[in-house]
Amino acid sequence: MKINRLAILPVLVIFPLLTSCGKVPQAEIDAATVAVENAKTAQADLYVQAEFMALQDSLSAVMAAIETEKSKLFKSFKDETEKLTAVVTLAGQVAANAQMRKQEMKAEAETILAALMNVMTENEALLVKAPKGKEGRAALEAIKGDLDVITSGIADAQALLASDDVINALNKVQALKDKADAINVELTGVIEKYSARRK
Amino acid sequence: MVLTALLGAGLAIYLSIPESPASEIEQARSTIQEAKKNIHSDFVPPSLHEAELLYDTAMSKWKKENERFFLFRNYDTIVVLARKSKELAMDSPRLASLHHDDFAENLAVDLEELGVLSKKHQWLISKLPIDKRTSNLFARGTIELAEAYQALNRGQMKESRRIVDDARKNLEQSVHKTLDLLENYFESFPVWEKTAREAINQSARSRSTMILVDKMAARCEVYSKGKLVAGFDAEFGPNWIGTKHYSGDDATPEGVYKVTKKKEGRNTKYYKALLIDYPNPSDKVRFNEGIREGRIARNAKIGGLIEIHGHGGKGTHWTNGCVALLDSDMARLYSLVSINTPVIIVGSLTPLDKIINQ
Numbered sequence: 329m330k331i332n333r334l335a336i337l338p339v340l341v342i343f344p345l346l347t348s349c350g351k352v353p354q355a356e357i358d359a360a361t362v363a364v365e366n367a368k369t370a371q372a373d374l375y376v377q378a379e380f381m382a383l384q385d386s387l388s389a390v391m392a393a394i395e396t397e398k399s400k401l402f403k404s405f406k407d408e409t410e411k412l413t414a415v416v417t418l419a420g421q422v423a424a425n426a427q428m429r430k431q432e433m434k435a436e437a438e439t440i441l442a443a444l445m446n447v448m449t450e451n452e453a454l455l456v457k458a459p460k461g462k463e464g465r466a467a468l469e470a471i472k473g474d475l476d477v478i479t480s481g482i483a484d485a486q487a488l489l490a491s492d493d494v495i496n497a498l499n500k501v502q503a504l505k506d507k508a509d510a511i512n513v514e515l516t517g518v519i520e521k522y523s524a525r526r527k
Numbered sequence: 528m529v530l531t532a533l534l535g536a537g538l539a540i541y542l543s544i545p546e547s548p549a550s551e552i553e554q555a556r557s558t559i560q561e562a563k564k565n566i567h568s569d570f571v572p573p574s575l576h577e578a579e580l581l582y583d584t585a586m587s588k589w590k591k592e593n594e595r596f597f598l599f600r601n602y603d604t605i606v607v608l609a610r611k612s613k614e615l616a617m618d619s620p621r622l623a624s625l626h627h628d629d630f631a632e633n634l635a636v637d638l639e640e641l642g643v644l645s646k647k648h649q650w651l652i653s654k655l656p657i658d659k660r661t662s663n664l665f666a667r668g669t670i671e672l673a674e675a676y677q678a679l680n681r682g683q684m685k686e687s688r689r690i691v692d693d694a695r696k697n698l699e700q701s702v703h704k705t706l707d708l709l710e711n712y713f714e715s716f717p718v719w720e721k722t723a724r725e726a727i728n729q730s731a732r733s734r735s736t737m738i739l740v741d742k743m744a745a746r747c748e749v750y751s752k753g754k755l756v757a758g759f760d761a762e763f764g765p766n767w768i769g770t771k772h773y774s775g776d777d778a779t780p781e782g783v784y785k786v787t788k789k790k791e792g793r794n795t796k797y798y799k800a801l802l803i804d805y806p807n808p809s810d811k812v813r814f815n816e817g818i819r820e821g822r823i824a825r826n827a828k829i830g831g832l833i834e835i836h837g838h839g840g841k842g843t844h845w846t847n848g849c850v851a852l853l854d855s856d857m858a859r860l861y862s863l864v865s866i867n868t869p870v871i872i873v874g875s876l877t878p879l880d881k882i883i884n885q
Contacts, residue, residue: 377568385560391586392552398593399547399600401540469765473659477666495681499690503673507666521842 350403352394356412360387363419372426374495375433379422387415430494437489437498440505444482447508451475454515468518474511478504548589548602551609555582558616566623569685570630575619581612627684634684637691638675641698645669648702651709651883656766656844661704668698709879712768715781719873722783726871727753736868738786738835738860740850742767742779743875743882747835747850749863757863759856762839764848768874771805771848773814773823774830779848780805784870789861790834798837798854799861803870805833805848835860835870 364387372380390411397403452475458468481504488497559578566575585608592600645668652665671694678687723739730737731753739748740761747761763779764771771780788802806814806829817823830848837858839851850872852860875882 378564381560381563385556388556388560392549392556395552395586395589395593396547396549398590399545399549399602401544401597469659470653470662473662474666477663477670481667481670495683496678496686499674499677499681499683499686502677503670506673507670518842521840 350397350405352398353405353409353412356409356416357391357394360390360412360415360419363416367419367423367426370423370426371430372422375426375429376422379425383415383418383422386411386418390415433494433498434489437485437494437501440498440501441482441485441489444478444501444505444508447505447512448475448478448482451508451512451515454512454519458515458519468515471511471515471518474507478508478511543598545597545600545602548585548605548609551606551613552582552585552589555585555609555612555616558613562616562619565620567627567682567684569683570623570627572619572622572626574615574622578612578615578619581608581615585609585612630684630688634679634688634691637695638672638679638687641668641672641691641694644698644702645672647883648698648705651705652701655705655708656768657701657705657708661701664697664704665701668694668696668701671697706883708768709883712874713879715874716878719781719875723871723873723876726750726783726869729869736864738864738868738870739876740779740835740870740872741876742781742873743877745844747852747856747860749860751863757859759852759860760839762841762846762851763844764846765844767844770813771810771830771833772817774828775847776830777847779846779850779872780810780833781872781874782807782809784833784872786864786866786868786870789864789866791861795834795836797834797849797851797857799857800834800836801861801864801868801870802832802834805831 364383367380367383372383390408393411394405394408397405397408451471455468455472455475481500485497485500485504488494488500555578559575559582562575562578563571566572585605588608589602589605592602592605645665648665649669652662671690675687675690675694678684678690726737726739727750729735730750734752736749736751739750740746741748742763745761745763747759748755749757764777766777767779769778770782771778782805784803784805784807786801787804790800790802791798794800811829814823814829818825818827833848833850835850835852835857837852837854839857840853841851845851
């Protein structure tokens with residue numbers, strides 16, 4: 329009997345050592361995963377691509393480190409827990425940066441759009457000022473067509489902004505503004521030519 | 528004895544722990560990360576996607592193995608997956624670069640080509656009386672081309688390609704319609720050339736003066752004794768492609784005419800004017816044919832009072848069918864010609880291929 333108890337003793341001593349020592353920081357893992365997802369929802373992958381990639385990689389590195397710890401005999405997740413907390417903080421920052429960048433681009437698009445609308449209003453006014461009758465008609469017909477195309481383009485750009493497709497909206501409004509400016513120059517030239525002719 | 532048993536058990540346990548795949552996983556992870564940094568997001572090759580998938584699978588299996596009692600863990604498959612993932616990730620930048628370079632080159636070529644097409648035909652589109660739809664297609668195409676450049680400058684290569692393809696469709700459609708219009712018009716080129724040559728030869732033979740109007744060149748020239756003595760910029764009716772068919776069609780007639788009246792002062796509101804004998808017999812035949820064939824309304828009039836007059840220089844074709852010159856040019860022309868001076872009006876004296884390539 330005495331011998332049996334003594335034989336069991338090593339197992340009784342060692343077994344607890346194998347089964348305890350450090351719990352996986354599941355709550356922190358979940359929080360970090362959600363934080364990275366939130367950054368993606370904030371379109372960080374679109375607006376701050378490099379930062380988002382680095383964030384994803386940070387989380388991957390910590391997850392690998394956790395599995396490395398789990399593979400060990402004596403586990404400690406203290407470092408990994410701290411890193412997960414840092415990932416959550418970083419994810420918040422990346423999401424904020426993405427929103428800021430997006431707002432900057434949106435403001436840029438809206439500024440250009442406002443300037444475009446002003447040029448278009450000016451173009452419409454120049455059309456009214458342009459010589460009536462056959463003398464101006466032919467030149468202005470073609471310009472009117474171009475203005476119609478720009479007006480249609482403005483509607484498309486506004487739709488893109490409304491659907492949060494900021495980058496493509498910005499591309500479109502810049503291209504439209506360039507065209508509207510060119511027409512403004514053309515219209516001004518036409519009117520000046522006719523006005524000079526009348527003097 | 529107890530101590531020996533403990534030490535023995537401890538050693539047995541230590542030797543039984545399988546080696547974790549941490550090193551292979553870390554290598555795969557960092558290789559994937561490095562590849563992603565160096566590959567444009569529009570050109571991620573399938574190999575990198577596969578590398579990420581293998582990595583995720585390896586991590587998932589590792590997690591599962593770690594839930595097992597340590598003596599029963601087996602990381603062999605995870606090591607294989609991680610190594611394969613790393614291998615694929617390492618080759619990805621090379622594959623991406625091949626695709627990217629081809630794509631970028633093709634995109635650059637297309638942007639340049641469309642830019643040239645747009646510039647080349649801007650001149651034609653602005654000069655010709657094309658229909659509104661064709662004009663709008665061209666405007667849309669040029670705006671899309673500018674948008675494609677904007678997208679490219681932001682690194683959106685695939686988006687730029689999508690827009691370029693739209694721009695190409697619109698630009699090529701409008702150019703195609705414009706060229707169709709011109710090709711149909713220029714079927715009369717041999718007749719114009721012959722008519723002009725004969726008139727100039729006649730001017731030489733008879734040692735007389737004639738007026739030659741080239742609509743495509745927007746020029747009005749004076750020949751005396753077969754030699755060019757003066758040339759002026761000219762403006763016509765907005766519907767100047769083609770000859771005049773009826774009153775109100777805003778077309779400038781084409782054919783052989785003569786000056787029937789010289790007007791100045793109170794007799795004209797256009798500074799000075801040379802009335803020509805439109806409609807000539809050919810015009811009348813064409814008009815009557817048009818009525819018979821239903822191409823011209825039965826109540827249409829053939830028109831008249833076509834002149835070469837002043838008040839031109841507006842930079843556009845604006846008359847009801849007359850030929851307009853600057854007042855100073857009109858003064859000179861007026862002094863060079865007299866009643867019965869021949870007036871030859873043709874579509875073009877330059878062949879179409881030269882016009883398109885100028």
